[in-house]
Amino acid sequence: MPVRIWRKPLDAEKAKPPCGEIHILKDLCKGCGYCIEFCPRDVLEKSEEINKRGVHPPRVADESRCVVCSFCTAVCPDFAIFVIEKPCEGGR
């Protein structure tokens, strides 16, 4: 059996991934779903709600997983989503 890794690293507090605050401009979304599909951390999901353009905009499923890569912003054709880095708190 090789070495088992199980502990929380001692410096885990010091080097945390950045935390993001996600802003979705629901009515700009045209429902292409790119952000949901391409988010590498599975932060977003489709919502039930119907917006002004008659489609389901994304909603945040788990903001704590976001690492502010901003790819959602980059892929969104209609500038409907952006992320700003915020101070991390609590769990992470």
Add this chain to the structure above:
Amino acid sequence: MSEKDVSKAEAEEIRIGVYVCHCGLNIAGSVDCAEVAEFASTLPHVVLAKDLRYTCSDQGQEIIKQDIKEHRLNRVVVASCSPRLHEPTFRKVCEEAGLNKYLFEMANIREHCSWVHLYNRKAATEKAKDLVKMAVMRAALLQPAVESEVPIRPEALVIGGGVAGIQAALDLADTGYHVYLVEKEPSIGGRMAQIDKTFPTMDCSICILAPKMSDVGHHPNITLLTYSEILDVKGYIGNFKVKVLKKPRYVTSDCTACGECAKVCPMIAPNEFDVGLAIRHAIYTPFAQAVPSTYVIDRELCLNKEGVIVCDKCTKACERQAINFEMKPEEIELEVGTIIVAIGADVFDPSIIPQYGYGRYPNVITSLEFERLINAGGPSGGKLLRPSDMQIPKTVAFVQCVGSRSEKTGKPYCSNVCCMNTIKDALLIKEHWPETQIYVFYVDIRAFGKGFEDLYRRARKEGVIFIRGLPAEIVEDKQTRDLWLIGENTLQKKLYRIRVGMVILSVGLEPRKETDLIQRLLTLSRSKDGFFMEAHPKLRPVDAATGGIFFAGCAESPKDIKDSVTQASAAAARAGILMAKGKVTVEALTPIWIPEKCQACGLCVKVCPYNAIKLDKERKKIEIIEAACAGCGTCGAECPFGALVMRHFTDEQIIAQIDAATEVDADKKIIAFCCNWCSYAGADFAGVSRIQYPENVRIIRTMCSGRVAPKFVERAFARGAAAVLVSGCHLGDCHYINANYQTKKRVERLWKKMEKAGLNKERLQLVWVSAAEGEKFAAKIREMQPIVESVTPEEIEKAKEVFQKALEL
């Protein structure tokens, strides 16, 4: 008759010279050598028979040489000691007289006769005659043979870049050979790079290792392949073809290791190098002194999955533009002549011992974690911190033999380094925090090496308390996270209950999990403990049983750095000898394939322990790779169609011995088949130890018990033998990796057959005898005596009938 015809006829006429040796009184003391020589002269093809006082002496050798020339001898039989001792001597004598060395045969009348039958001169003399007869009958069928030569490619592969692999690679490269060093991790260094100081000198480990690592990186004769795996190995000594998978690092060699990329990478995970005590990023280098220093991207962790570039933080941060997500895995083919296996050792995972609480109690750590904590470059900056509260503990306990010397954990062996490692660790703590109270719970302290005892004494002088008796249990105080060790002090026969702030489990070493794969790819053997097994524990300690492969470091058994390095240099020298010679001769013991008889059934392919036979089903062909064949003869015994003739151990030759041994009084005899390496040597050892046993056994030597075809056993019974003994190396210890499993299978089949035919299956015995088990061999013969005595004439007749077919061969 023309002159040519005469010479041809003469060449074909078999002329045997027999020399019966007195060996002073060693043989002559209990065997009438003159009588044996007299008897030998009456045997077919024997043109002269002499008894000599010391046949191996210069005078003895001269006599043989002269006789070969004068009497045109074309076969020589010496009846003296074990062929394991003097066969090479007499073979040389023959060659010097112009006779092919494969035309020489020995009868072992010392170890197997005079020494084990000291008190019955008559019976010993009769047995000696039988042994000479068997040798003469076999000699008549011997064939000259030329040994083939295999070229050795002057390039080497070293698998594993720990200190052992590093040393072996450097030694070979410095000698002038090109070396490929393959390491699975992103950096070379192995365990030694992880540890802080080294016992017994207390040198800084990485300080002495790093220069060697960088030498490897810069050596013109070394091709370093890190982050690479061995996929496949084909071929044999001198000509191995190796497939290596070089995994993409996604960072090119333009990287200057500035670390800017890691600073911006959002993804983190525990760093394996730090045993998870520190974090690393998705783009990382395992440690500061890594060689190569080029960073690597962990694609499992990186946000960028196959085909989608989501994150470009590192790419942007890298001024040298060294990051390249387009890199693909590469398959590299190497051709090398020799291989050194240096894959090192893993450490034991103590969470399988629930009483110690590892994995549940944060302040119970392993000795490997300790190394990272006490290391100034480690996650705590060299402070021994309790993971629970990041405080330096005031009391510390070491628990020894965790995963060593215990049947319960399946690790009965001693891991060799842990005692000294603990003493080193204790002294390190004392150096930094002299007030710390330190307990060491042990079974025995093994301070056997140079400078070890001094270190042990120093530790005691500095107040480290050694308590004999491992704790039965470790219990955590939920509030303080302190730990109670509860057990018995076996010296004072008193129970102890001691409270400490931190427990360090001194974990043992165990085979790397990759050992299975490497074993399979290189057809290696392993000892009971799971580490690789050397060809001979004393005399060939770094050779594998498979030609051209050598071991270095902990891959072979747990050992410290000094021993690993010593072994690495030895392995490099051994590999270097082969490559310097540029060729090896293969003993002419390999099979000859008879295409007309072969049915391409492939049975031989399945039993060959060395994968030396290839089957071409379509063309109904097999191919024997001589250089890979070790000459065990297992294939020859397996082939149902007689399509494989084992050179120097042909069916006819072995049958001639069986027939000679069973000519008179077969019903009182045991025909024994012994393998050269273990059981024959064991019988030799019985002789050397003068262990006495009944005279009725006649030993036939084969290289491996795997050569013993069922038809040989059947033939012995068909000729009226009372009993047959098949013996070989212990299972798992076979000189030919695992050929003796075939022996076991065949004997079991014969037992079934005998049972079915209503024969007493006790008449066929199987025993595993090591070279050291003279008494075991003798005991077996003694044990078989009542079986031999109780066999009735009817039973002998019945067996003759049942196995009648075996006479047709």
